[in-house]
Amino acid sequence: MTPSDDDALRRRKTALELDPETFARLGHDLVDRIAALLGSLRERPLTSAESAEEIRALLDADAPLPEEGMDPGAALSRAADLLIDHSLYNSHPRFFGYITAPPGPLGILGDMLAAAVNPNVGAWVLSPMASEMESQAVRWIADLIGFPHPCGGIMVSGGNMANLLGFFAARAAKAGWNVREEGVAAEGSTRLRVYASQATHTWIHKAADLSGLGMDAIRWIPTDAHQCMDMTALRAEIQKDVLAGHQPFLVVGTAGSVGTGAVDPLPRLRALCDEMELWFHVDGAYGGFAAAAPDAVPEDLLALRTADSVAIDPHKWLYTPLEAGCTLVRDPSALVAAFSHHPEYYNFGGATNYYEQGMQNSRGFRALKVWLQLAQAGREGYRRAIAEDIELARRFHDIVKERTELRPVSHSLSITTYRFVPEDLADRTDEEAVAAYLNELNEAIQNRIERSGRAFLSNAVVDGRYLLRMCVVNYRTRLDDVEALADISVELGLEVDAETRPADLR
């Protein structure tokens, strides 16, 4: 065909086409396979535990881009075979790792609907209904956790991005000069400083770096025995900076730390920020939604409602498919003030144009899965699911206490940390060689559990001790599953100990 072939262009059909009947057939088949997967998770191993070489061989990873395409049904079924039989399932009821939730089934369908309609939720005119549904989903999130109205907010990719937006909102609001125009090194400007505890998630490195402040601008405040920010140290650090001519602008409190679920003293942080006229941001990526179950959480957590900005992750405790994060701001104009530009090639009018409120321009409809799952479960559905997750982690803490070889270390929100300590070493944990061995042993146990496909854990390191860490952000997990985790920890723990214990500790 040549470009001048009018006839071919009039009857144009590209290699991307799928006629509606084929689309429906392929789609139904795929949905059937997904339904079978969801129905069989409990019986499946959690992971296929294959090596990178094995995975790459299965994929034929070095195969070149095909010159001619293949049958769409064959491509789809190959992708489904590869993924369904060779993945690690965070949907599994015994997935206790990191803070990663199983996706809600309705959200899975929501992502498909969002892709089908494909609204560009950067501008209202391009996504009239979707933009309004996103605004509603953001308002429902605020409602669920008791964040006051009116407020602003936007859906983003996850907690990192949600925190980053809060950081930039703070920078624009509190610099005291036009930092967006003149930059952080404007003539005569002072150095901006941010305060966060040592338990803060690593997003803050990226925020300090990308915002131009530099990572030296982060003042790492020590934590107490419960991993919570030390208020005396915080106040002293701020005063020291003021005396040195620097400019404090932001305090970050964490509502549920990623390691141990620690909750900073948020009411006292709010009071200090009021006194010093600083922006108060709360990282509630993990624990924010626990405010939906006020009877099950530490009271301090509820003060995230008083923050200037909050980062919160629907793909964690709302159990939506990846990706979904959300930034909430107390002042509805705070995000526009931090991100808006009006290029002359946009004629978007006065409604909510989300491109003005964050980093993205073209935006997908990630709010739909959130909207759907909130509609399905309602406030009460989420209150119960979250409270039960917390209760299961607490029960696990009790179960571990009863087992001779296991030692509970901490429980906060839905995270419990513990260790395997062989009975005959229990009185010697202060000895250097024993302490070093226990760290190696627990790391090896974590790896062994992970590879077994029977459960999945992650770890925390507190005061130099390697801890096993279980986190329940999983509506499929039941009491039997946490009981089984204790059994598995003992069984594999004894096995690894027998194999790896150095002779001088026998």
Ligand SMILES: *Cc1c(COP(=O)(O)O)cnc(C)c1O
């Ligand atoms: C998970 C988490 C983050 C990062 O969120 P992503 O969604 O992984 O980007 C930040 N802070 C805390 C406290 C978290 O638990």
